[in-house]
Amino acid sequence: MDHVDVVVIGAGVVGLAIASELAKKNQDLYVIEKETAIGQGTSSRNSEVIHAGIYYAKDTLKAKLCVKANPMIYQICEKGKIPHKKLGKIIVGNGEDEIKQLEDLIRKGESNGVTDLKLIDSEEVKKLEPKVRADKAVLSPSTGILDAHSLMDYFLRDARSKMGADPLVLDTEVIGLKKIKDGFIINTLSGGEAYSLEASVVINSAGLFSDKIAERIGLNIDELGYRIHLCKGDYFSLTGKPPAKMLVYPPPLQDTLGLGIHTVPDLTGRLKFGPNAYYVNDIDYRVESTTEPFWKDIITYLPEIKRDDLHPDMSGIRPKLQGPGEPAKDFVIKHEEKSGFPGFFNLIGIESPGLTCSPAIAEMVAEMVNSYLY
Numbered sequence: 001m002d003h004v005d006v007v008v009i010g011a012g013v014v015g016l017a018i019a020s021e022l023a024k025k026n027q028d029l030y031v032i033e034k035e036t037a038i039g040q041g042t043s044s045r046n047s048e049v050i051h052a053g054i055y056y057a058k059d060t061l062k063a064k065l066c067v068k069a070n071p072m073i074y075q076i077c078e079k080g081k082i083p084h085k086k087l088g089k090i091i092v093g094n095g096e097d098e099i100k101q102l103e104d105l106i107r108k109g110e111s112n113g114v115t116d117l118k119l120i121d122s123e124e125v126k127k128l129e130p131k132v133r134a135d136k137a138v139l140s141p142s143t144g145i146l147d148a149h150s151l152m153d154y155f156l157r158d159a160r161s162k163m164g165a166d167p168l169v170l171d172t173e174v175i176g177l178k179k180i181k182d183g184f185i186i187n188t189l190s191g192g193e194a195y196s197l198e199a200s201v202v203i204n205s206a207g208l209f210s211d212k213i214a215e216r217i218g219l220n221i222d223e224l225g226y227r228i229h230l231c232k233g234d235y236f237s238l239t240g241k242p243p244a245k246m247l248v249y250p251p252p253l254q255d256t257l258g259l260g261i262h263t264v265p266d267l268t269g270r271l272k273f274g275p276n277a278y279y280v281n282d283i284d285y286r287v288e289s290t291t292e293p294f295w296k297d298i299i300t301y302l303p304e305i306k307r308d309d310l311h312p313d314m315s316g317i318r319p320k321l322q323g324p325g326e327p328a329k330d331f332v333i334k335h336e337e338k339s340g341f342p343g344f345f346n347l348i349g350i351e352s353p354g355l356t357c358s359p360a361i362a363e364m365v366a367e368m369v370n371s372y373l374y
């Protein structure tokens with residue numbers, strides 16, 4: 001049976017970032033992906049926003065990794081010639097309650113280490129975005145957008161060039177995992193053919209399926225709080241000229257599962273709105289939402305938008321650890337040594353801001369893996 005040092009399960013942005021980071025030291029690694037191309041999961045179904053790290057509870061991995069990764073992403077984009085734009089973002093508020101939320105948000109962001117936030121008044125908002133209606137807004141200059149596929153291509157190219165070999169194994173599903181004395185047996189299925197290999201380290205970055213992978217090795221995912229709840233977000237595209245250049249967000253609601261329906265500009269100049277957030281039982285990417293509630297949310301800050309100019313566009317599914325009615329949960333990034341699986345690393349619940357965090361997640365995981373292996 002073939003033996004490798006490391007198997008990464010999943011070629012989304014997180015698995016590929018980890019491969020590129022591990023390849024600095026470790027040349028003996030595979031990234032196993034069930035689809036026929038990279039990035040066919042959540043990594044290609046999101047808002048492609050480079051977040052600053054404002055919203056997340058202090059000292060969580062989400063907050064720490066996002067604040068760390070924001071400048072890393074811009075550096076990677078420059079170095080790798082990855083299309084991106086530092087558009088800046090405004091989070092708008094109308095009325096006393098919402099303005100209070102904005103002030104709280106600035107305090108939260110600052111306590112996370114975001115240093116460039118500013119509360120601006122309606123005049124300043126008008127100068128930046130004349131069509132946006134807001135009494136006040138939080139300005140986040142370091143928020144931007146990028147092309148997620150180019151980022152994934154970059155991580156893969158980087159891993160290949162450091163290794164002088166190709167770590168990527170496509171069209172191969174991990175269907176079984178077994179702990180052995182010094183590692184794991186990984187059973188896969190590719191084009192109907194079964195194939196097994198051994199690895200000293202397994203990194204589970206299987207996105208929406210990461211709880212199932214953890215379960216397969218023998219972890220009790222309910223006891224550990226690893227069960228994933230699928231939380232869908234739909235987007236609607238706007239026909240006609242975009243009414244705003246920047247990212248424009250509503251204030252976050254107390255019980256929201258996402259960040260509210262915001263503008264989602266892309267690098268071609270088109271504009272979408274989204275994503276909303278609702279739990280689903282199955283992975284089905286058809287847009288299920290109706291236009292009316294979307295439009296009603298949007299016109300609170302962009303009153304000129306016409307309902308008939310909105311059209312169902314795409315959707316993505318968040319791998320949430322937070323179940324219905326529960327508080328927000330942090331990423332799980334963990335070496336399962338204490339649970340009896342030394343060499344098994346779980347990445348579960350990597351929802352937003354996972355795209356932004358990917359290089360910082362990769363550094364964290366590589367440090368854990370290297371200190372285990374060497």
Ligand SMILES: Cc1cc2nc3c(=O)[nH]c(=O)nc-3n(C[C@H](O)[C@H](O)[C@H](O)COP(=O)(O)OP(=O)(O)OC[C@H]3O[C@@H](n4cnc5c(N)ncnc54)[C@H](O)[C@@H]3O)c2cc1C
Nearest residue numbers: 010012014034041042043046047049174207316354355356
């Ligand atoms: C609606 C929405 C909007 C978002 N917006 C943003 C944003 O603007 N900014 C931001 O930073 N983040 C955003 N995110 C979060 C971000 O998209 C994710 O955190 C990130 O893409 C997760 O990447 P991943 O590699 O962990 O998962 P994935 O991209 O899902 O990759 C996992 C891979 O594992 C593979 N796989 C699964 N099971 C197996 C198996 N058994 N064998 C082999 N391969 C397997 C899958 O096919 C998949 O390719 C958003 C997410 C959603 C849903």
